Amino acid sequence: MDYLKNLNEPQLEGVMNTEGPCMIIAGAGSGKTRVLTMRIAHLIKAQEVDPFNILALTFTNKASKEMRNRIEDVVGHEARNIWMGTFHSIFARILRAEASKLGYPSNFTIYDTDDSKSLIKNIVKEKGLDDKVYKPNTVLNRISAAKNRLVSWQEYLKNPIYRADDESAMKPEVGNIYQAYADRCFKASAMDFDDLLFNTNVLFRDHLDVLNKYQQRFRYVLVDEFQDTNLSQYLITKKLAAVNQNICVVGDDAQSIYAFRGADIQNILNFEKDYVDLRVIKLEQNYRSTQNIVDAANSVINKNRAQLKKKVWTENTPGELIEVIKASSDNEEGKLVASNIFEEKMHHQLSYEDFAILYRTNSQSRSIEEALRRANIKYKIIGGLSFYQRKEIKDILSYLRFAINQQDEQALRRIINLPKRGIGPASVDKVVVAAYEHDITIWEVLENIHSFLSGRTANAIADFVTMIKAFKLEIERKDAFEAATHIAKNSGILRELYEDKTIEGLNRYENVQELLNAIKEYVDNEENEDKSLGAFLQEIALLTSVDQDKSEDNDLVTLMTIHMAKGLEFKYIYVVGMEEDLFPSQMMLSSRADLEEERRLFYVAITRAKIKLCLSYALNRYRFGRLKNCEPSRFLEDIDPKYIKVNRLQKGSDALAFDQLNPNHGTGSQYARNLVNSVRKKPAPNPQHYHKPDKDFAPSDTSGLAEGMKVEHAKFGFGVVTMMDNLGANKKAKVNFEKFGEKTLLLSFAKLKIHDS
DNA sequence: TTTCTGTACTAATCA
DNA sequence: AGTACAGAAA
Numbered sequence: 001m002d003y004l005k006n007l008n009e010p011q012l013e014g015v016m017n018t019e020g021p022c023m024i025i026a027g028a029g030s031g032k033t034r035v036l037t038m039r040i041a042h043l044i045k046a047q048e049v050d051p052f053n054i055l056a057l058t059f060t061n062k063a064s065k066e067m068r069n070r071i072e073d074v075v076g077h078e079a080r081n082i083w084m085g086t087f088h089s090i091f092a093r094i095l096r097a098e099a100s101k102l103g104y105p106s107n108f109t110i111y112d113t114d115d116s117k118s119l120i121k122n123i124v125k126e127k128g129l130d131d132k133v134y135k136p137n138t139v140l141n142r143i144s145a146a147k148n149r150l151v152s153w154q155e156y157l158k159n160p161i162y163r164a165d166d167e168s169a170m171k172p173e174v175g176n177i178y179q180a181y182a183d184r185c186f187k188a189s190a191m192d193f194d195d196l197l198f199n200t201n202v203l204f205r206d207h208l209d210v211l212n213k214y215q216q217r218f219r220y221v222l223v224d225e226f227q228d229t230n231l232s233q234y235l236i237t238k239k240l241a242a243v244n245q246n247i248c249v250v251g252d253d254a255q256s257i258y259a260f261r262g263a264d265i266q267n268i269l270n271f272e273k274d275y276v277d278l279r280v281i282k283l284e285q286n287y288r289s290t291q292n293i294v295d296a297a298n299s300v301i302n303k304n305r306a307q308l309k310k311k312v313w314t315e316n317t318p319g320e321l322i323e324v325i326k327a328s329s330d331n332e333e334g335k336l337v338a339s340n341i342f343e344e345k346m347h348h349q350l351s352y353e354d355f356a357i358l359y360r361t362n363s364q365s366r367s368i369e370e371a372l373r374r375a376n377i378k379y380k381i382i383g384g385l386s387f388y389q390r391k392e393i394k395d396i397l398s399y400l401r402f403a404i405n406q407q408d409e410q411a412l413r414r415i416i417n418l419p420k421r422g423i424g425p426a427s428v429d430k431v432v433v434a435a436y437e438h439d440i441t442i443w444e445v446l447e448n449i450h451s452f453l454s455g456r457t458a459n460a461i462a463d464f465v466t467m468i469k470a471f472k473l474e475i476e477r478k479d480a481f482e483a484a485t486h487i488a489k490n491s492g493i494l495r496e497l498y499e500d501k502t503i504e505g506l507n508r509y510e511n512v513q514e515l516l517n518a519i520k521e522y523v524d525n526e527e528n529e530d531k532s533l534g535a536f537l538q539e540i541a542l543l544t545s546v547d548q549d550k551s552e553d554n555d556l557v558t559l560m561t562i563h564m565a566k567g568l569e570f571k572y573i574y575v576v577g578m579e580e581d582l583f584p585s586q587m588m589l590s591s592r593a594d595l596e597e598e599r600r601l602f603y604v605a606i607t608r609a610k611i612k613l614c615l616s617y618a619l620n621r622y623r624f625g626r627l628k629n630c631e632p633s634r635f636l637e638d639i640d641p642k643y644i645k646v647n648r649l650q651k652g653s654d655a656l657a658f659d660q661l662n663p664n665h666g667t668g669s670q671y672a673r674n675l676v677n678s679v680r681k682k683p684a685p686n687p688q689h690y691h692k693p694d695k696d697f698a699p700s701d702t703s704g705l706a707e708g709m710k711v712e713h714a715k716f717g718f719g720v721v722t723m724m725d726n727l728g729a730n731k732k733a734k735v736n737f738e739k740f741g742e743k744t745l746l747l748s749f750a751k752l753k754i755h756d757s
Numbered sequence: 758t759t760t761c762t763g764t765a766c767t768a769a770t771c772a
Numbered sequence: 773a774g775t776a777c778a779g780a781a782a
Contacts, residue, residue: 059772
């Protein structure tokens with residue numbers, strides 16, 4: 001068993017003891033992924049467990065792909081048959097198979113966050129509530145938190161605690177919005193991300209035969225990043241492992257950074273109570289980083305109160321001290337980091353792929369990118385706006401979604417007037433109201449539109465329905481790729497993009513081509529058993545941009561958020577934007593628990609580095625298009641100073657000069673800027689300047705209007721007709737107004753009173 | 758109904 | 773710096 005070589009004592013223990021419940025508490029860089037992969041390999045090779053009986057759950061597709069590859073290296077192609085993937089993807093797959101038990105079609109749609117938010121927006125509007133109070137984001141977070149704690153809308157409405165919470169937040173209607181939201185999702189045959197887990201719980205609760213089937217199937221259950229599971233996920237795994245009791249979880253409480261998604265460190269503590277015969281293994285030796293980095297990380301995490309005691313140590317060399325870079329602005333920060341990377345690369349003969357730049361928020365990537373481009377340093381961005389979130393892609397996907405599932409309300413709203421076909425929001429509202437009044441689906445109203453509406457809009461809708469029905473047939477008859485191509489072409493989207501000859505237009509056109517290629521690839525890939533368009537859509541709904549790395553050139557500097565970096569390692573790590581209100585984020589300052597989570601995030605960032613860590617901050621930064629002063633992050637002070645190199649003055653930096661110029665943090669210049677802005681600002685149009693007609697003002701019949709007539713306009717006041725244009729369907733008149741000058745008015749719209757002839 | 762324009766508001770992290 | 777929305781004009 002040569003795969004067992006090079007494992008230390010506790011690691012070996014984690015690999016060999018495959019039976020019974022087991023929890024591995026693994027410090028950063030202690031080789032936990034290695035233990036997990038070797039454990040699975042051991043199950044297959046030594047214990048002859050059928051890969052089909054192993055369920056391994058991860059948090060990102062990237063992690064699961066990587067793990068599968070590493071297992072494949074040991075056990076060969078059999079690794080393919082392991083049930084390995086993210087919680088969401090695995091249970092979406094199971095729900096697809098069992099959907100009918102929950103009253104869903106197997107082709108249910110998966111709503112992404114945008115779909116959810118816009119649905120909530122619609123509901124708030126329909127209920128006549130104030131959208132300033134019920135912001136989609138806030139409401140969705142509240143609903144999401146409830147679902148992650150397995151609280152249905154019925155229980156939510158019943159529970160006085162939630163009611164009191166909502167009332168003290170001046171949002172008493174949240175429960176009712178939750179109810180409407182759940183109802184509309186169900187009617188749309190749609191599940192949001194949280195529903196995938198929530199409904200899996202419902203499925204296992206209400207259908208014991210189904211639960212039993214999967215309990216038998218998954219004889220071994222393994223969970224990576226266990227500290228990031230929420231209650232919903234925790235209960236699923238617990239239920240699945242209830243019969244065989246072969247459950248192994250791996251985690252590190254110091255790296256729990258997903259509380260905002262309902263993750264609960266308590267799960268680790270509860271785990272010990274749930275399994276009396278639990279074997280607990282601690283991995284504390286760090287193999288990844290230098291002594292200085294490990295010690296600095298420890299000094300940071302020790303500032304947190306809530307944590308399990310554990311000592312991460314290393315035998316590695318002390319290595320370099322941590323460098324702190326101070327810059328005058330975000331742009332300069334980018335420049336300094338770029339030149340620093342270039343120097344280190346040259347000096348130590350490194351590749352660009354040895355470097356990663358981490359930041360708290362995606363919006364910070366802009367200034368860094370700019371600097372890297374100027375310095376001719378190649379880079380790749382992970383995360384940010386994903387390919388599947390682009391407008392043109394979402395448009396096409398909405399067509400595909402709606403052709404498959406006619407109940408998908410959000411997809412319908414997106415495409416019904418795209419390209420423009422004369423069906424405006426007013427008509428859509430009428431349709432929705434009609435559906436509500438007759439208690440039928442929106443699609444049924446559309447199919448029989450002539451019973452509800454007449455005229456041009458009704459015809460447009462009838463044409464739309466005919467088109468969708470044709471698409472449906474296309475999907476039934478042809479494979480996913482051909483059907484999608486047909487829909488892209490015949491919906492008119494592709495043509496509209498093709499006619500747009502701007503650079504962005506060309507880009508969009510290419511993106512659609514790329515989407516079609518992706519479908520082709522999906523169809524051609526032998527590993528996908530279900531090649532239908534519906535399966536493809538469900539799969540990509542759970543994909544993020546992390547999962548698509550196809551670039552030929554791999555020697556690139558990596559840019560990403562700290563969250564994305566979890567589980568990865570690089571020789572050189574740059575953490576940028578070490579400023580108050582940015583990192584820690586200003587939204588995390590309200591409670592100790594929030595601040596501690598933020599600090600764990602910093603811990604994660606530090607421990608990604610193998611050889612050198614570099615932290616940077618800027619004194620000024622553009623936010624919302626305005627320059628803001630910033631202060632260095634309190635986290636810099638959390639590091640024991642003996643691990644930090646006192647920085648030489650940056651050459652080429654005017655940071656010092658800037659400080660001298662602006663001893664008061666640049667308030668003077670801000671004042672000057674405000675002055676300039678106030679001068680530049682155009683005076684706001686004053687409605688009081690508009691003409692006020694008599695209260696008995698009534699528009700005249702303008703069919704006999706002619707040049708030279710004196711008229712009164714409701715807003716522009718008195719004027720003289722200077723020219724008539726009676727050609728074509730739209731009669732126009734040019735009127736020279738006393739106060740507003742010459743205007744061209746469409747007579748079918750303009751309200752004019754004729755004052756003399 | 759559509760298009761244009763100015764304004765107000767925004768960016769926390771992921772599946 | 774972007775974009776989403778409202779309101780005006782066509």
